[in-house]
Amino acid sequence: MRPMTEEEWLAFAEHTVPAFAHELVKAGMTPQQARKRADESFAQLMPDGRLTAGQHVFVAEADGQRVGHLWLGERDDGPGGPELWVYDIETDDAFRRRGFGREMMRLAEEHARGLGDTAIALNVFDTNLAARRLYESLGYAVTGRRPGSTHMIKNLT
Numbered sequence: 066m067r068p069m070t071e072e073e074w075l076a077f078a079e080h081t082v083p084a085f086a087h088e089l090v091k092a093g094m095t096p097q098q099a100r101k102r103a104d105e106s107f108a109q110l111m112p113d114g115r116l117t118a119g120q121h122v123f124v125a126e127a128d129g130q131r132v133g134h135l136w137l138g139e140r141d142d143g144p145g146g147p148e149l150w151v152y153d154i155e156t157d158d159a160f161r162r163r164g165f166g167r168e169m170m171r172l173a174e175e176h177a178r179g180l181g182d183t184a185i186a187l188n189v190f191d192t193n194l195a196a197r198r199l200y201e202s203l204g205y206a207v208t209g210r211r212p213g214s215t216h217m218i219k220n221l222t
Contacts, residue, residue, distance in 0.1 A: 066123040066135060066172050073124055074115035077134055081153055082107050088190045092213025110138060110152065121176065125156075125169050132160040135169050137176060140186075148218070149177035151187035154196075166196075170203055178221055186218040 069077060082103045089099035111117045119139040125132050136153040151173055156165045177185045187205070189196050191213055200217050209216035 066125050066169065069115055069122045069124050069134070071115065073134075074122060077122060077136075078107070078111075078114075081136070084155075085153075088192070089213075091192050092190055123172075125165060125172075127160070127165065131157065132165045133157050133169060135173060137173055139180060139182070147180075147182045148184040148186050149173065149180060149182045151185065166199055167203070170199070174219070174221060183222050184218050184220050186216065188214045188216050190214050 083100075085106070086096070086099040086103035089102060090096055094102065111120055115122050121137040121139075123135045123137075125135060133156040134153070135151070138150045138152050139147065140150050141147045151170075154166065154169055154173070156163075156169070174185055186208075187200070188211075189200060191197075197215065197217075203219065205217040205219045207215055208218050
């Protein structure tokens, strides 16, 4: 993994907000509510774009070819102390089901440890069964539920 360039960041931002809104619609929001929430969430989390303090956006590559992206954010409000939050992880279509998502999560955990975080957490939409299975296989435990999504965490200590 490597940090995104400015050009990659612009493409990421253009893709991520509508993709999040789409998932919110699948979880039960109206398209208008979903887009508003996605826009507001992204603006709140990334006020300074890819250079926002505490936010880390990466491109995952294999053999010099892009295979996906990962967005991590530092949070200090975890129940056990500081934790790294997985805001977005996506393996590009042509590279799915080949272990790249698993490797990106492993690298996210390594990054979290390097920052001194005690846990790594995420929300996964209930419709994303493949992702839920991946997280469970990596040792993530369900710690909460909202309509349409599940909160999961992995203790890194």
